Amino acid sequence: MKPDYETVIVGAGFSGIGAAIKLDKAGLGDYLVIEAGDGPGGTWYWNTYPGIAVDIPSFSYQFSFEKSPDWTRTYAPGNELKAYAEHCVDTYGLRPKIRFNTKVLGAAFDDDEALWHVEVDSGRTVTARFLVNACGVLITPNLPDIDGVDSFAGVTMHTARWDHQQDLTGKRVAIIGTGASAVQVIPEIAPIVEQLSVFQRTPIWCFPKPDVPLSPTARRMMRLPGGNTVQRLLSQAYVELTFTLPAQYFTVNPMAKNMSKVGEAYLRKQVHDPELREKLTPRYAVGCKRPGFHNTYLSTYNRDNVELVTEPIDKITGSGVATVDGETRDVDVLILATGFRVMDADDMPTFPLTGSGGRSWREHWDKHRLQAYEGVSVPGFPNFFTVFGPYGYVGSSYFALIETQTHHIVRCLKQARRTRARRVEVTQEANDRYFAEMMRKRHRQIFWQDSCQLANSYYFDKNGDAPLRPTTTLEAMWRSRRFPLDDYAFTS
Structure with a gap:
């Protein structure tokens, strides 16, 4: 069966935008982006409260291949980040490939057809060979469990x-x-x-x-050849x-x-x-x-x-x-101001997911703890990739994560095309090896110090794990370009 699209990307925040740009650059342009909002931006579309701004320097909070010369401050306010998302969508011609005001209700993998069936709130089902979860983690509000919270009259x-x-x-x-x-x-x-x-x-x-306004001189530097690259390198450091x-x-x-x-x-x-x-x-x-x-x-x-x-x-x-x-x-x-549901199997992705053999995503993680090979793939869920998965994010710029993980995904999709594979699935051995490595290295992290038990931090999931990758940004980037493709089974 020929699917409606080769790839469906869920979410038109910066993860979805970055994934779409990477697919186009790789010649994999048969895709659809599905977005619940009526515009792009993800976190910066939904969050518009007074004073909202990024909490890392603007020079790092952008794509390395699309550095903006228009930041007005060292830490960009929310409206500028929303405008940057709009700019990226239009600059790379993504708007015709985004279906706005459409919410994904669920997705299920068909083993016979090796396709994903993606149910949307319009009542139709979209089919795709590959499914990419680009739902952000600062999207779904975490409502407090306080008696009477729904009874307030004001x-x-x-x-x-x-x-x-x-x-x-x-x-x-x-x-x-x-x-x-x-x-x-x-x-x-x-x-x-x-x-x-x-x-x-x-x-x-x-x-x-x-956080200071950028002087006219600093803004001129961003427009000079190499100027914004230097600023970005300093910011990343x-x-x-x-x-x-x-x-x-x-x-x-x-x-x-x-x-x-x-x-x-x-x-x-x-x-x-x-x-x-x-x-x-x-x-x-x-x-x-x-x-x-x-x-x-x-x-x-x-x-x-x-x-x-x-x-x-x-x-x-x-x-x-x-x-x-x-x-x-x-x-x-x-x-x-009670934050978001972050390290929660029900919100990574934000819709129910059923893999090979009717396997439930949530039940799989409930049984095996949050884990994913290189933070991207999970055994039993073929042709499915996620940008923000367990043990993928090192904690630096979110854009570094997007570029790292989308590079990993594109390598898999290009190999699938070369081998004419209809089914791509990370092996259990590769997943177990990676998870064991994460467990072996995590003792160096701050999260395992005794005082962290008092933090009430969303870094920790219900199992007490903090599924952040215990490496540097450079190591994560390197691995996305060097992981063995043999860690995946490509079935034609």
Whole structure:
């Protein structure tokens, strides 16, 4: 049976955009991108809350082959990242191959036909030889398991689904969570609200952010031949030195062990009240949980109209938030800054997946723990590849991950074309070998230090694993170009 498309890519965020560009460059242009939103951008399409911005330098947060000369700051705001996604889609002619406003409801592999049947919400089924999951991980809101959260009579919104029609001026606002999104939202809304109550379960390490407007000279440099390449290399080195190496090589990296002192010093400088400072001080090592980078988040707690609440929440009432000490804070607006469902088998991908022989993706991972060969492929799920899989991401620029994993995928698809293979599946032996290597190397990571048990971090899945690749960015890139193709079975 001839499929509708050789390849279906799910998601038109930067992962899907990068995969589509790579396929076109490889001469594999018979594909369709399916996107639930009405525009590209993924994370930067869905997340539009006040103050949203990237937390690594703009020069690293872009494709190496499409470096933008239009960044206005060292850390690009969300609207510029959304515009960059639109630019990439139009520059590479992808728009006609993207089906917007279409949600994938499920996908099942047909062993007889060696095809994927992809069910979409329009009621039709799209068939494809190969299926690429390019769903991002900062997409599906994580709703808190708090009694009465649905009973609040005022306005409720999650940071990932911000309602811009709501004017917070003069309102009493409660925000639940102090993760990366809250770090950006809180300083933006504090000056305009009457009262802001911040409910904190676990404090976050926050560091200063070298976020400055790019001068006319710096912007001119981005347009010179090689200018933006130099800026990108310097930026990549900064990202690698400040996260990847400290997190992945914590036990052998003395710099990593001093990061807590840097964070404590910054906290002392920013927050005046010693008691408040104590509440904002994390009890876990830097890196156990995604840190925040902001220049005014901590100092915002010095404001008279901002209250930090560390008493656990008992329930949400019709008028406010009640804590276990018996106190209730009446509010007009409830903001859920409770993050995303990240290391969850139900959201990688965001739709039910049935592999060879009726095998369930979720049940497979429930039984065998989160694992994937080079973070891309899983035995029993032929012709299926994922950009963000377990033990694929090293923690540096997400664009480095996209380019690394799409290179891996394209190598497999080109080999399938050369051998006229209808079925491509990673071998169990190769998968087991890679997973054993990840387990053998992970002791160097920050995540296995005792204090990380206090972090309440989404890096950890329900099995207690932190499925990040314990290597450098360069090693991951090298392996995507050198892994043995014999680790896959190509069946014609």
